Amino acid sequence: MTESILGLVINHLSHSDDALRDVALGWLCDGYMDDPDIATSVFQQWQQHTPERAFNRFPQLSFFPVPASLAGQACRLSDQWVQQGQALTSLTTRCAGKLLEQTIRLAPTDLLPHLHPITQIANSHKIFFRIDLERLNQRISLSTFSQDRLFQQLNQAVEDLSHNAEDEQAMGNGLTALEALRRQHPESIDLGKTLSTGCEGSPSQAASFQIALISLVQMAGSDNLLPELSPYLLNSSEKVLGLAVEAIVRIGSGQAAKVLLDQFAQAGPTHRLWIARGLQRMRVANLAPLIRRLRNSVSDTGLYNMLLVAELQQLDPDSGPTVVEAFGEMDAASQAMVDAGMLYTFICAPLQQDLQPTDVELSFRDLLMRIQDKLSRTETGHQQDIRSLRRLQSRQREQIFKKRNK
Structure with a gap:
């Protein structure tokens, strides 16, 4: 992913269209992007629009990059929002919960400097x-432990889990010890040796x-663990498969993308x-044509569409002609x-070289x-979908697009 494209997406966090802001934030967080400007822009939009209007999908995110420099501000925002006394299910309250959850x-x-307010x-x-x-207190205290003490806790957790694989306390102890070892020693x-022993x-x-x-x-791990992670993309356990995919996405490199592409065939x-x-x-540069080749090799419509989404998500302007054809x-x-x-x-329509920007x-x-026509001829329960689609086609959106082309 080029820095220029990443910068364009971050810029769209402050776009006037609320739906587009949500989509841009989802794209950044789904790909584990951790640029500090992401949180800065989101905080600015909360101040300008309030949590109720800025990012409607924020509570649904599974990852949001809070930089250490903004941890104090994140704590203050979470505290401020819950002090408003809104319902547990309100968007403001849910944003408070998600923000503090991601901060820790x-x-x-x-x-450590924020432990008391947290x-x-x-x-x-x-x-x-x-x-x-x-x-949380255990994680902080372990940051001062010696290597030997950390291994003692990790080994004890392994021992406990070997007798009861569902022991959540032991799993937590093992994860905190391993985190401390990975950070400090x-x-x-x-980890490669541990992964190679298998499940x-x-x-x-x-x-x-x-x-x-x-x-x-x-x-996140590093590329040198990919050979050990790769076989688990074919594992019969869906739990192991899901964790392996997530670990590879977390690495997020070109080599990680290659592992996904190579294992897809088998x-x-x-x-x-x-x-x-x-x-x-x-979010990898030059990945779009490789995904397109994969997409053209499958016959299942659902899988084809998932791979089309994957290609679109690369935000490669050169995909324009095939995107127009697929749409x-x-x-x-x-x-x-x-x-x-x-x-x-x-992001990409204004950057087209082989097409007019308006073609996309x-x-x-x-x-x-x-889609709107199809929904309008089905049950009335789709009225919200229809309204959303109409908003996407609004005159305001077209005017914004034309202005950008100029």
């Missing part, structure tokens, strides 16, 4: 039920494997769906397709009109 993912050393805020409202203060840990060995090997794989989802139908979803979340052949689209098409239209916009608008 920072490194323990970055959280504790007070977390104890002040039910929305913070996902924040485990005991575990990375040379002492060979079907002895109970202790299976426990070590599980801790290692979950740790790589929580905290994968069964269910595994291909998981891998396609992983490709949708990769012209469709008469239905998922929400993921609509979101990806909208972002592609706004018009093909996408025509697709939306066909």
